[in-house]
Amino acid sequence: MSLTSFPFIAFFLVSLAVYYAVPERLRWCALFAFSALFMLLSSPLLPLLYWAAAVLAVNFCARQIAAGRAAGNGRRAKGALAAGILLTVGLLAALKYSGFLAANLNALLALLRVDYRLPIPAPASPPGVSFYTLTAVGYLLDSYWGISPVQPNLLKTALFIGYYPQLISGPITRYRQIEPQLFTPHRFDYVQVCFGLQRMVWGFFKKLVLSARLGILVDTIYAHPERYTGLYIWLAAALFLFQLYTDFSGCMDIVLGASECYGVLLPENFKTPFFSRSVQEYWQRWHITLGAWLRDYILYSLLRSRAWRGLTKWAKAHLGKKAARQLPTYLGTLCVWLLIGLWHGGGWQYILGMGLWFWLLITLSQLCEPLFKKALAFLKINTAGFAWHLFQSLRVFALAAVGNMFFRLQGLGAALETMRAGLHWNPEIFTDGSLLSLGLDLKNIWVLLLGLVLLLLVSWLQETKSIRQRLAEQPLPLRWAILLLLCLAVALFGMYGPEFNAATFIYEQF
Amino acid sequence: MRKLYLVRALAFLLLLLLLLGCLQYALTRSIDQQNYNWLANIYKEPAGSLDAVYIGASNVYSTWLPPVAFDRCGITVYNYTNSSQPFESARFLILEAQKRHPDALCIIGLNNLYDGISDLGIHYSTNGFRPSVNKFHMIRRLTGSLYTPLESMQYFVPFLRFHSRWADISPRDLVFSDGDVKGGNVEIKYFFSTIQDMTSSYSYTMEAAEGESPGVLLELLDFCDREQIRPLFVASPQPREWDYVTSLNRDMELIRQRGYDVLDMMGSIEELGLDLRQDFYNSSHTNIHGAIKVTEYLAAWLAERYGFSDKRGDAAYADWQQAFENYVEDIAPYTLDLEYLGLARDFSLPVPALAVSGAPGAAQLSWEPVPGAAGYCVYRKTGDGPWQALASLGPEALLYEDESGAPGEGCTYTLVPFSLSSGEPCYGNFDYTGVPVG
Amino acid sequence: MSKAEIFEKLEEIFRDVFDDESLQIGERTTAADVDGWDSLSHIMLLSAIEDEFDIKFDMKAVQGLQDVGAMADLIGELL
Known part of the structure; x- marks a missing residue:
């Protein structure tokens, strides 16, 4: 169902x-x-x-x-x-x-x-x-x-x-x-049930209004790789990451909201992942419960096992103190990452594409950390400033988008071939109107863009305080106006009903 | 739960449903205003004011013009039709009409008997209906064999299907009015302007096909037996192929055998004065010219057969008279005054062979004499403007020079022959398209 | 072993694991206070402590430690 x-x-x-x-x-x-x-x-x-x-x-x-x-x-x-x-x-x-x-x-x-x-x-x-x-x-x-x-x-x-x-x-x-x-x-708690229902409506908004539209664009581009080459491929990668996020987190909103109505509070699975500063932080904010599970049950068990301790001792003796700290850790995380890849699907594109890719990124960033620190100091970059945070977020987004290409494209070979097709420079697609022939007309693209802006606003506000809490503090007419507008937006702009095929939920095949 | 919470929750829900209801109205009515209005405006007619309701699909609204019928005979027959109306709907439309017009005659068009049910057809047939138990049964009957209960939800709540039209609504949609023409066809522009030669499609025969009549017809006849309703079944004149005509003959014979009245106009093309070359826009629809002819014939037939009173001049029916005047404004650009004013016709006079030479402002018309003509009328149309009568000439005239046209402006001429009957001109056939000059 | 001695040793281990010779820890120091103390370094820290004190934390303890003070208390119990 x-x-x-x-x-x-x-x-x-x-x-x-x-x-x-x-x-x-x-x-x-x-x-x-x-x-x-x-x-x-x-x-x-x-x-x-x-x-x-x-x-x-x-x-x-x-x-x-x-x-x-x-x-x-x-x-x-x-x-x-x-x-x-x-x-x-x-x-x-x-x-x-x-x-x-x-x-x-x-x-x-x-x-x-x-x-x-x-x-x-x-x-x-x-x-x-x-x-x-x-x-x-x-x-x-x-x-x-x-x-x-x-x-x-x-x-x-x-x-x-x-x-x-x-x-x-x-x-x-x-x-x-x-x-x-x-x-x-x-006990029946009216406010809790209201909060739960509000969260469900927000989840429906993400899935039916945003994710469905993004899906159309991504499917069109990837369905015809011979026609959509160059920057289209990378655009599709970025759109797919948004689609995955709105789809999965929208599902989480529906599910957590429903559970909240019963009075059962389930743990969060997402915490504005695109605001992360590093790929490591990203995986602490994306699919949180999966990461936590693998960390607590696999990683910790591995690192505390006798085999790993033996490896640490050997490394200490032969490769020095620093290596003794790093080698078993990275080996442990490698196992965990390959497992994350495998969990997403039985296919080499998941294991190598997702698992190995992210492990490499995290490990390399940790190994090169001292180097980066020196470079940042040399360039006098203000790491606490907004501009640097923005740069880091965009970097994380880009790297995650590439990693998730393996998730979307069937087969390792197909994924690599698609990436190779992306290696030519055609910036004119952004200006000559060809973006309007990807399956969404201009009005729907506007709905999508405004919806994403709304999502960004809500995510930014959520960082400091729960949205529903903020809403509850507003006077009744304003609160109702916002909620009614949201419900109408879902009803009107949602892609459901006889005119549309049901959008498939990506993580549901697990 | 505290009472206050219950009240607040209900108030929110009601407000939401109200807004969704308004949106639904705007979204569904604006798909096709005319179709919506044909079904929705019947509720505006004062109870008991209709002589008849005419049920059917495009076979009806492309042949029957209610305001013209009122002008000719003073009868009030409502176009209870819509595009792609399934024959299955007839029985529910009868019940709906009888709620407020129990004595009205139910005229049932037969030409859509073999058309299937399409999903847009169901929408057009139900969106304008007021919510009622009858509407519920109608939707169930129309969707029954074709849709699962989940799929048929879109007919009970059209919002589910048409919410995707949010970008197509314009402010005009919310205040559209058909200019009050009592169901006359105004929106379909090719109905006014398209002319197609259907001579080769017409193959009339009186033979009847073998085999069973469609189940929907039997269903309707059983219904009429049960409810003691005596409808009139009408087959509109259409240039159809042999298989269609024989099937219809078989089914009309069945209806007669069951004791109901049938008016068969399929074989009356000549009697109605319909010109196969000009009065149709395809094999199942007349255009405005043909529709006027069919309406005049059928209105007179109905008035005489059923004894409908002539309500022209009756103050209670002033809106029908007004509807005719409104409708004339809509059709005048496409027709000659002799058509919409209902002047006497003599269809034995053929279309004259007209030739036009020269230039606008100095055009020379010449034609072959038409046997039986007592005179000719010259009409001119400038650009897209209405036809205007220029001159009325005697029977010997074969030439006409028109110097009154504005030079440089292209115009079109047509020639109408007429005969005399007790001193009054009776106009014959003429070329609707005309001959252009310049 | 007294608590003060435990703390001294802990500080040494912390400085070693986090590669920061100037690091200072107190009763209320938590992961938020130390730069680089994430789940990975947490487990490395615990392994180092286990090796140094020759004790074995059980999983219950590992998931329940709030701050350095609690850590020191637990070490004291296990010794």
């Missing part, structure tokens, strides 16, 4: 009414029922059985871990942890990466001149498998380390893993943060 569709709006409103009609103690049951209904409406039955299997495994293993820890039986706890992780990650690998594995094995067979080819499986996966698997693994690890309470009830575990606002595209939550909100009875 698409989030920007009438069935979903109807579904959400009904669930909201039922949620607050039901007595407080049973509200989590209502959430569970609606989450189950949502899954049934979004997917055929078989893939949902994989989800159910994962939930059963997680519940059983978590209880075993708790029992093992309570009895001081480390081996039992460790065994349960391993079993749980193996099952959930194994399901994820089988469902999402078996095709990739088969394709690579076929390539290897071709290399070895063996005549046999494996069939490429493409099983149907349950919605949000990439997301809920991480949530589940995080829960098991936290239980094992003792920093999270364990939920013995199967249905409550199912609600945690399958809570529908977070199911399709995250955010990836930690059990200890969400437990009090999911299961504690909530």
